[in-house]
Amino acid sequence: MSTPSDLRSRKRLAMRQGISNAATRLFFERGFDHVTVDEIAAAADVGRMTVFNHFPRKEDMFFDRxxxxxxxxxxxxxxxxxxxxxxxxxxxxxxxxxxxxxxxxxxxxxxxxxxxxxxxxxxxxxxxxxxxxxxxxxxxxxxxxxxxxxxxxxxxxxxxxxxxxxxxxxxxxxxxxxxxxxxxxxxxxxxxxxxxxxxxxxxxxxxxxxxx
Known part of the structure; x- marks a missing residue:
């Protein structure tokens, strides 16, 4: 039973990292205040609510560590x-x-x-x-x-x-x-x-x- 749980955790972490990477790239390119959550979701190929499930605030994507x-x-x-x-x-x-x-x-x-x-x-x-x-x-x-x-x-x-x-x-x-x-x-x-x-x-x- 632990293997599926570990797999889910890895997938969740990978998705979180993917969102953060997409957000950081956009922040570097255009500045934090000029990037919307919708644009981040599109760049990460996920839904807007998925972004907020991983990062309650936009700035959390920048300070993800x-x-x-x-x-x-x-x-x-x-x-x-x-x-x-x-x-x-x-x-x-x-x-x-x-x-x-x-x-x-x-x-x-x-x-x-x-x-x-x-x-x-x-x-x-x-x-x-x-x-x-x-x-x-x-x-x-x-x-x-x-x-x-x-x-x-x-x-x-x-x-x-x-x-x-x-x-x-x-x-x-x-x-x-x-x-x-x-x-x-x-x-x-x-x-x-x-x-x-x-x-x-x-x-x-x-x-x-x-x-x-």
Whole structure:
């Protein structure tokens, strides 16, 4: 009985990816605000309601890796070495993602298209800010879980906000570096340098807590 279920899951994921790919291509070509859901459905060869079954909001098709990114952060803290502090675990995660060429920290011509599409849409910029706040909440909860503290622990809230601010600045600078020099390695180095520097400050701020 598990095989049909797995097959359905694979088909659903394939359809979801196909819709996202079609949407992203149109967004890159024409700008997010100039593409309709009907046009996306036609490009993906599916019905309008099928699009909404997979993506409740149009911007979800653009940020289609959002949930996967959140899970990477959760898993890093869940599976951390007990001898490594949570903040250091997340710093090491940044280095691992770069080494693995994760799409979240990939600096390329394609990623420039992604950034430029966001910059050209107030809707996407607003959603990006909302996602950042939501991820901060995810990190806050993951930190408190691994430290055995209450979900509303102010130290965890502060640590998560500082961490997200650090990574946001690091990503912006890395994309700017790639835009100027067209060198992925230099962009990666810029990203990690800011993450490392921010982690030093974060560890100092959290020195008396279980997070450092």
């Amino acid at each position: 959002d949930e996967e990114g959140r899970e990477i952060l959760r898993e890093a803290l869940r599976r951390r070495d007990p001898g490594v502090a949570p903040i250091e675990t997340l710093r090491l995660l940044a280095h691992r993602l770069v080494a693995e060429q994760s799409p979240y920290v990939r600096f390329s011509v394609e990623s420039q298209g992604f950034i430029e599409t966001i910059e050209g849409s107030e809707t996407l910029k607003a959603r990006a800010r909302a996602i950042r706040d939501e991820i901060a909440q995810v990190v806050t909860l993951a930190l408190t879980e691994c430290a055995g503290r209450e979900p509303a622990d102010p130290d965890a809230c502060l640590a998560a906000d500082l961490l997200l601010a650090t990574w946001a600045v690091a990503l912006i600078q890395a994309h700017r570096t790639f835009r100027q020099k067209r060198d992925a390695k230099e962009a990666e180095a810029a990203f990690l340098a800011i993450v490392d520097k921010g982690s030093i400050g974060l560890k100092a701020a959290m020195a008396s807590t279980p997070y450092a």
